[in-house]
Amino acid sequence: xxxxxSKQTLVSALQIITPITxxxxxxxxxxxxxxxxxGTDSEGRxxxxxxxxxxxxxxxxxxxxxxxGTVCISAKRVLEICREFLSDxxxxxxxxxxxxxxxxxxxxxxxxxxEIGLYPSMEIMELPNRFRISTTELKRSIQLTLFATLTTExxxxxxxxxxxxxxxxxxxxxxxxxxxxAQVSRKVELIAGEDPPEVIIPRKSLLEMQRVLDNSEEMVExxxxxxxxxxxxxxxxxxxRLIEGKFPNVEPVIPKDNDKTISVNRERVVNAxxxxxxxxxxxxxxxxxxxxxxxxxLESEQAEYGDVADELDVEGYQGEEMSIGFNARYLLDVFxxxxxxxxxxxxxxxxxxxCLIQIPEDSGFLSVVMPLRIEW
Amino acid sequence: xxxxxSKQTLVSALQIITPITxxxxxxxxxxxxxxxxxGTDSEGRxxxxxxxxxxxxxxxxxxxxxxxGTVCISAKRVLEICREFLSDxxxxxxxxxxxxxxxxxxxxxxxxxxEIGLYPSMEIMELPNRFRISTTELKRSIQLTLFATLTTExxxxxxxxxxxxxxxxxxxxxxxxxxxxAQVSRKVELIAGEDPPEVIIPRKSLLEMQRVLDNSEEMVExxxxxxxxxxxxxxxxxxxRLIEGKFPNVEPVIPKDNDKTISVNRERVVNAxxxxxxxxxxxxxxxxxxxxxxxxxLESEQAEYGDVADELDVEGYQGEEMSIGFNARYLLDVFxxxxxxxxxxxxxxxxxxxCLIQIPEDSGFLSVVMPLRIEW
Numbered sequence: 001x002x003x004x005x006s007k008q009t010l011v012s013a014l015q016i017i018t019p020i021t022x023x024x025x026x027x028x029x030x031x032x033x034x035x036x037x038x039g040t041d042s043e044g045r046x047x048x049x050x051x052x053x054x055x056x057x058x059x060x061x062x063x064x065x066x067x068x069g070t071v072c073i074s075a076k077r078v079l080e081i082c083r084e085f086l087s088d089x090x091x092x093x094x095x096x097x098x099x100x101x102x103x104x105x106x107x108x109x110x111x112x113x114x115e116i117g118l119y120p121s122m123e124i125m126e127l128p129n130r131f132r133i134s135t136t137e138l139k140r141s142i143q144l145t146l147f148a149t150l151t152t153e154x155x156x157x158x159x160x161x162x163x164x165x166x167x168x169x170x171x172x173x174x175x176x177x178x179x180x181x182a183q184v185s186r187k188v189e190l191i192a193g194e195d196p197p198e199v200i201i202p203r204k205s206l207l208e209m210q211r212v213l214d215n216s217e218e219m220v221e222x223x224x225x226x227x228x229x230x231x232x233x234x235x236x237x238x239x240x241r242l243i244e245g246k247f248p249n250v251e252p253v254i255p256k257d258n259d260k261t262i263s264v265n266r267e268r269v270v271n272a273x274x275x276x277x278x279x280x281x282x283x284x285x286x287x288x289x290x291x292x293x294x295x296x297x298l299e300s301e302q303a304e305y306g307d308v309a310d311e312l313d314v315e316g317y318q319g320e321e322m323s324i325g326f327n328a329r330y331l332l333d334v335f336x337x338x339x340x341x342x343x344x345x346x347x348x349x350x351x352x353x354x355c356l357i358q359i360p361e362d363s364g365f366l367s368v369v370m371p372l373r374i375e376w
Numbered sequence: 377x378x379x380x381x382s383k384q385t386l387v388s389a390l391q392i393i394t395p396i397t398x399x400x401x402x403x404x405x406x407x408x409x410x411x412x413x414x415g416t417d418s419e420g421r422x423x424x425x426x427x428x429x430x431x432x433x434x435x436x437x438x439x440x441x442x443x444x445g446t447v448c449i450s451a452k453r454v455l456e457i458c459r460e461f462l463s464d465x466x467x468x469x470x471x472x473x474x475x476x477x478x479x480x481x482x483x484x485x486x487x488x489x490x491e492i493g494l495y496p497s498m499e500i501m502e503l504p505n506r507f508r509i510s511t512t513e514l515k516r517s518i519q520l521t522l523f524a525t526l527t528t529e530x531x532x533x534x535x536x537x538x539x540x541x542x543x544x545x546x547x548x549x550x551x552x553x554x555x556x557x558a559q560v561s562r563k564v565e566l567i568a569g570e571d572p573p574e575v576i577i578p579r580k581s582l583l584e585m586q587r588v589l590d591n592s593e594e595m596v597e598x599x600x601x602x603x604x605x606x607x608x609x610x611x612x613x614x615x616x617r618l619i620e621g622k623f624p625n626v627e628p629v630i631p632k633d634n635d636k637t638i639s640v641n642r643e644r645v646v647n648a649x650x651x652x653x654x655x656x657x658x659x660x661x662x663x664x665x666x667x668x669x670x671x672x673x674l675e676s677e678q679a680e681y682g683d684v685a686d687e688l689d690v691e692g693y694q695g696e697e698m699s700i701g702f703n704a705r706y707l708l709d710v711f712x713x714x715x716x717x718x719x720x721x722x723x724x725x726x727x728x729x730x731c732l733i734q735i736p737e738d739s740g741f742l743s744v745v746m747p748l749r750i751e752w
Binding site: 074077080081084085086106107108109110111112268271272274275278279302304305306307308309310311312 | 450453456457460461462482483484485486487488644647648650651654655678680681682683684685686687688
């Protein structure tokens with residue numbers, strides 16, 4: 001194998017695939033990636049691919065290929081060292097003893113190639129349900145739902161974002177950890193799909209998908225069946241296994257008749273929530289919100305080590321004073337993720353009813369946060 | 377107690393003193409600081425002070441004082457919460473039950489004060505040996521020596537920087553961990569000192585001193601005896617205990633007749649050392665430097681997991697090819713700390729002799745790095 005590739009391309013490709021290569025020593029072969037050179041000089045192509053069995057990524061990039069071939073080498077070492085190269089191009093070569101060399105100017109890295117037959121094979125499947133979505137909208141939808149997924153292993157079906165597609169091209173992303181919920185509805189360009197199944201995309205795959213989308217073209221295609229999901233962006237393809245299990249029906253949890261609506265300034269609320277939550281030593285950061293005409297007061301519990309309170313203006317609240325408790329961290333998460341929205345709407349009913357959170361800029365988004373029972 | 381202080385002043389003062397307040401729970405009282413208000417409205421002053429028994433810091437700042445008083449409260453909580461306040465000023469008050477309140481606009485923090493008599497007392501001593509040095513020079517001297525101090529507890533007398541002052545106003549900062557050495561000589565303004573002792577300033581105190589110096593006036597004063605050192609910058613005073621013990625005589629370690637001098641580009645060497653040291657799994661990152669006319673080659677050992685090499689231009693080397701081994705990390709430390717110097721001079725003798733490192737901009741600085749015996 002012999003080829004010349006731009007250093008920028010090599011580093012970008014490795015930044016996307018290295019996070020899925022395995023750092024643990026239990027399966028050392030998964031710390032490698034496949035580098036495959038095909039074509040001839042002017043139409044040469046290099047394919048990068050890696051898998052951790054759950055997620056696979058393949059990407060094809062232009063290169064000047066002198067001699068075709070495939071090698072399987074350590075992703076982390078190639079990334080860490082090649083990114084320090086001062087040259088614009090990297091010369092890659094492999095001899096028959098399968099030592100691979102990567103040279104950038106006078107700097108040269110030499111690595112042994114693993115026998116490529118030992119590397120798990122990845123195949124790109126044809127999947128029946130397919131739609132196209134803009135990269136910006138997909139990124140935003142992931143950002144607006146990922147925070148509400150469950151991070152502990154207690155309920156596997158909540159450790160990801162549920163994707164629902166109907167035959168009219170309406171797609172819905174929903175997540176919940178039992179204490180809060182986030183949902184984004186979008187209209188997409190349906191390509192194929194008759195009665196598509198509801199599927200759950202693991203949070204780890206969504207984190208990786210965000211990296212792929214950072215390097216994507218304007219539109220991407222998503223295809224899926226019950227078990228696998230495939231994201232295609234130009235010459236880059238990411239495949240992921242889906243979480244087996246049924247996602248709960250969240251419809252009954254979304255409040256329909258919360259009549260106490262207030263508008264607040266997002267940044268000011270984030271500031272007040274930070275101030276109030278610093279005080280608490282707990283993992284749960286209880287905060288008491290007290291609404292009165294035009295004002296919202298936030299308070300931590302009075303403790304022997306002290307307490308803290310803040311007050312800010314709200315629009316829209318009329319009626320009697322009402323107090324309601326929340327985990328400040330849950331409110332902070334929503335208020336942070338809906339950035340850069342200036343205004344946030346909170347719709348409440350009573351001290352024991354969930355709060356509905358929306359933003360004026362995006363009627364397809366909603367979040368629900370369960371209240372905390374507080375007795376102070 | 378009742379006063380108004382600028383939020384900026386409060387936060388800056390706490391950023392300096394909070395790192396020395398104790399985070400461990402073994403001596404909970406040391407997590408607090410003393411806040412003392414004196415004077416009247418137009419000439420009011422607030423003194424911040426904290427100690428961890430080893431290091432003490434006191435600083436005085438202007439404030440509008442309505443009622444004098446002293447409280448002792450958690451440094452970390454006040455810093456973390458007051459820094460989020462949106463107001464320009466903070467109102468501080470304490471009632472007789474010793475609840476202290478800090479309010480910034482509508483946000484308000486309430487903390488219990490510890491009985492101030494329980495907090496360890498700090499006194500500012502008169503120390504016999506004193507000199508004045510510019511803040512910039514002192515900061516640079518600390519930076520150029522701190523990296524070569526010992527970080528493990530194996531030899532206590534090497535866990536700091538040795539300060540030597542002579543009666544002519546020449547001051548020398550020296551550090552060594554047994555594998556490398558750094559030394560800075562400066563001319564200072566001697567105020568008092570007859571036969572001043574050689575003292576060792578702990579590295580922890582120097583780290584804290586850097587923070588104090590970041591907020592210092594142009595010139596600072598240092599005073600010391602065998603056991604204590606005192607840094608005065610305007611209204612801010614830092615006291616530190618010194619390390620007991622004798623610092624080794626490093627004079628014989630500094631090479632006098634290293635005749636192979638090369639000039640190298642600092643950034644290029646840092647780049648090559650990074651490339652070569654990434655490859656090594658060891659804590660010691662052995663690198664082989666091979667000098668030939670006009671060139672220096674850097675190589676890692678050839679291992680089953682691969683190897684890496686780089687080559688760069690050097691000025692000044694004539695003679696036969698010579699190879700010498702080093703711990704790449706030690707070279708990286710010196711080359712990084714002498715930034716922004718463009719050129720670095722390396723003076724060598726043979727493969728088993730220490731290397732002397734100097735920079736053209738600062739004839740008062742030198743560093744010595746011991747070679748590694750390498751057999752590849």
